[in-house]
Amino acid sequence: MSSTEEHNLLEIDNLSVSLRGNRILEDINLRVKKGHIHALTGPNGAGKTTLMRSVMGGMPHKGTIRFLFRESTRIGYVPQFLEFDHSVPITVFDFLFLMLKKMPVFLARRRTVRAEVEELLTATDCAHLIDRSVGQLSGGEFRRVLLAQALSPKPELLLLDEPASNIDEVGIRHFEEMLINLRDEHGITILMVCHSMNMISRVCDAVTAVNRTIFYDGPAKGLNHADLLQQYTFL
Numbered sequence: 001m002s003s004t005e006e007h008n009l010l011e012i013d014n015l016s017v018s019l020r021g022n023r024i025l026e027d028i029n030l031r032v033k034k035g036h037i038h039a040l041t042g043p044n045g046a047g048k049t050t051l052m053r054s055v056m057g058g059m060p061h062k063g064t065i066r067f068l069f070r071e072s073t074r075i076g077y078v079p080q081f082l083e084f085d086h087s088v089p090i091t092v093f094d095f096l097f098l099m100l101k102k103m104p105v106f107l108a109r110r111r112t113v114r115a116e117v118e119e120l121l122t123a124t125d126c127a128h129l130i131d132r133s134v135g136q137l138s139g140g141e142f143r144r145v146l147l148a149q150a151l152s153p154k155p156e157l158l159l160l161d162e163p164a165s166n167i168d169e170v171g172i173r174h175f176e177e178m179l180i181n182l183r184d185e186h187g188i189t190i191l192m193v194c195h196s197m198n199m200i201s202r203v204c205d206a207v208t209a210v211n212r213t214i215f216y217d218g219p220a221k222g223l224n225h226a227d228l229l230q231q232y233t234f235l
């Protein structure tokens with residue numbers, strides 16, 4: 001865990017979400033501490049993405065969601081899926097340029113922006129992809145590029161929805177180091193949906209398990225995986 005002050009960055013009280021008459025989330029009370037990597041886990045269809053979307057402000061809900069940001073007000077987000085037309089002839093540099101500057105590439109000083117883009121890609125361990133065509137990236141490579149995009153401007157809270165889902169075992173270890181680096185060196189608090197109990201044990205400070213309601217909320221260290229997984233089927 002980082003040495004940053006441990007105040008709550010996000011406080012959720014009595015959150016409930018209904019979609020098309022179905023209660024997806026009920027009575028969710030959650031605290032995410034600044035400087036933590038906090039995992040959200042639970043079975044498929046449990047409401048994790050719905051909870052992330054609620055935090056992003058994109059979901060009608062009951063209850064309160066409070067951000068206690070002290071440095072910036074920015075939230076970075078990398079979704080679980082992103083529809084992208086792979087036939088569009090655009091490089092990673094141009095893609096990030098458009099996302100970050102929101103102006104045509106030919107209008108800006110490319111050299112200055114290139115250094116900025118390189119720095120972001122370095123933070124997500126994929127600077128070598130800068131001149132590659134986005135359409136030719138693998139799923140895992142594309143996620144790293146999306147993560148780089150979510151880091152500018154620097155967010156106080158980073159929301160990641162299953163960030164490691166397309167990454168191979170070696171890549172996962174790099175990815176975990178990158179998350180720890182974002183927390184410890186950049187002071188970014190991370191709330192991420194994660195199905196891997198091993199990854200949660202290795203990198204997370206806290207974990208909340210959800211299946212419509214919360215059935216575990218506590219430290220990631222010492223978590224009994226078998227007990228937790230057993231509860232998946234009983235809810």
Ligand SMILES: Nc1ncnc2c1ncn2[C@@H]1O[C@H](COP(=O)(O)OP(=O)(O)OP(=O)(O)O)[C@@H](O)[C@H]1O
Binds near residue numbers: 042046
């Ligand atoms: N727009 C919607 N309208 C109606 N039902 C929805 C909508 N979005 C999600 N749901 C339903 O809400 C439930 C929770 O979905 P959600 O995507 O939040 O689960 P999840 O925990 O992220 O699942 P997974 O681990 O499979 O990604 C599912 O039963 C899903 O079908």
